[in-house]
Amino acid sequence: MxxxxxxxxxxxxxxxxxxxxxxxxxxxxxxVMSARVVEVMEAAPGCVLISVIAPDFVSDRPADLVALGITLAAATRLTILPTVIIGVASAGLLRYLIQ
The missing domain is CATH 1.20.5 (Single alpha-helices involved in coiled-coils or other helix-helix interfaces)
Structure with missing residues (x-):
């Protein structure tokens, strides 16, 4: 719980x-924003997501490493919101199952 x-x-x-x-x-x-400003603003969520998950690349917990792999796989196919949801859900579930 x-x-x-x-x-x-x-x-x-x-x-x-x-x-x-x-x-x-x-x-x-x-x-009215230039094309360059629009590109930067669209890239910002991805940069924030990377900064949040980067520490998991050096994790020694198997659950985190598996969740990272699942999140990376989701990121190759989905937009940012479903990827974040899948990443958080898989990390939570795997941490619960693999203690």
């Missing part, structure tokens, strides 16, 4: 992430 503090932390982190994304769209909704 998941700890209530952990669940609250996950929900708050998701809320803050969502609010910052929405705030960015609202702040930039009436601006």
């Amino acid at each position: 998941i700890n209530s503090t952990t669940l609250l932390t996950i929900l708050l982190m998701a809320s803050v992430t969502y609010v910052t994304r929405v705030a960015g769209y609202l702040a930039l909704r009436n601006r």
Whole structure:
């Protein structure tokens, strides 16, 4: 069973992430951006995702390494949101199963 503090932390982190994304769209909704700016803004989520999962490349836990492989496989076929969901779900499930 998941700890209530952990669940609250996950929900708050998701809320803050969502609010910052929405705030960015609202702040930039009436601006015309160059193609270069659009490219940089579209690449940012991928950069953030890499910085979050990079420590797992040197993990010594088998569950993390298997979840990393699953996430990388998903990333070759899917967009960022399903990839993140698959990565988080596989890491959680594998950490539960492989202790």
